[in-house]
């Protein structure tokens with residue numbers, strides 16, 4: 269069965285406070301998106317990676333793409349769900365409804381390929397698919413308007429969603445279309461599947477699969493990539 273990868277990269281990264289969108293900031297001798305694509309390209313058996321881009325993205329043509337895998341681009345939308353749906357539509361003639369589609373944030377360059385393989389193994393017999401996620405370890409607070417604590421939230425069984433999120437192509441299309449039609453605010457693909465009555469599988473991933481959101485996340489990502497390289501070198505010794 270074919271595996272397709274969608275990388276939503278059409279965000280402008282307002283929280284980063286940088287003129288260059290965060291997916292194009294330098295990281296480990298490449299850009300954030302370059303690192304992410306090279307990681308994804310090392311997944312065995314990939315049919316294609318589709319990257320959803322902002323309509324005014326002028327950085328993409330300069331990006332060094334990974335060799336050995338087909339990478340194409342499509343225009344993203346004003347919401348992440350629309351960007352992912354556009355990418356899915358660009359695959360409509362090739363991807364079968366039962367094929368797996370992995371959606372991975374452009375700004376998660378530290379994802380471990382072995383964990384993506386675990387995700388795919390764990391969801392093999394699942395009715396819709398699943399996602400990498402990490403159980404929440406800190407105490408959670410809700411903030412009031414004045415900036416004080418309004419409540420302490422129970423954290424039992426609360427997980428933080430990451431990516432990749434992998435779903436059957438047909439179901440994902442149906443779920444995203446219905447979320448967009450309803451005007452539902454969804455921030456990941458699993459939420460769209462939940463809205464149409466599915467319970468995606470939570471597959472435990474590593475906390476180092478960080479999402480680059482704030483400037484300090486870039487320094488952290490550099491440290492994580494260096495630590496992962498040392499780990500790989502030790503394992504090869």
Ligand code: C5P
Pocket residue numbers: 275276277278279280281291320344345346347348349351352373374375481
């Ligand atoms: O904005 P946020 O950090 O949630 O974005 C997560 C991912 O979704 C990023 O890779 C971003 O480029 C992408 N995105 C997109 N289209 C949008 C908004 C965000 O592809 N309209």
